[in-house]
Amino acid sequence: MINKINLPILPTQQTNKTVSESQDSSSSQIEQIGSFEDLLKSQLGRSPTVRFSAHAQHRIASRNIDFGSEEAVRLEQAIEKAANKGSRESLILMDDLALVVSIKNKIVITAVDADSRKENVFTNIDSVVLT
Template identity: 35%
Template structure:
């Protein structure tokens, strides 16, 4: 009797023509859920966006609804289509500073706080 190494794990080899423990090899090689889970995670990263802790606190204080968040997602798509990397999105009376590349809202500033502010490192403005 010998051993065959598959994916870093030793399996006993019985007969010359095959593996004695085929079912355990199939379980190791054929994890149906693994590839599907990885693919779904990759797809999820392409959709939606994330909020920084700072932005989440600000938007919560401004009473942003789920519908507002969906509209902001449209802004990300518009900016991405134009090749923007960092953008200011103007939505209602709020300036939202976002990294389009990372799909992250960095911060949000309402019009009362935005007076006399300068936004730097921004390559686009999206008006929603």
């Protein structure tokens, strides 16, 4: 019969850091990242994260819908509001424009202008956001 001897595995490097030293290094990492204000400014200056499906792009182009940067910002804010409420698919009404948006994926599924949305039925939505 063979008797096995189990030896513990020892670390290859010795660490001499105390708890206070590790806290000091984590606080210096936070300082390197920057302040919340800097982070907010950098995020506000970035390009919009909302994407448009091929169908929505076709609808916007065929109906000559003007969708500029101001509308893009309003759309992002509306998506953020819907996401905070737990929405999945939303109808977002902006001026004379109705957009069906996948909130989770931040994708505009379709776009309908004021003339085309008369007597339409919007299905598969769980919320409406008015902006």
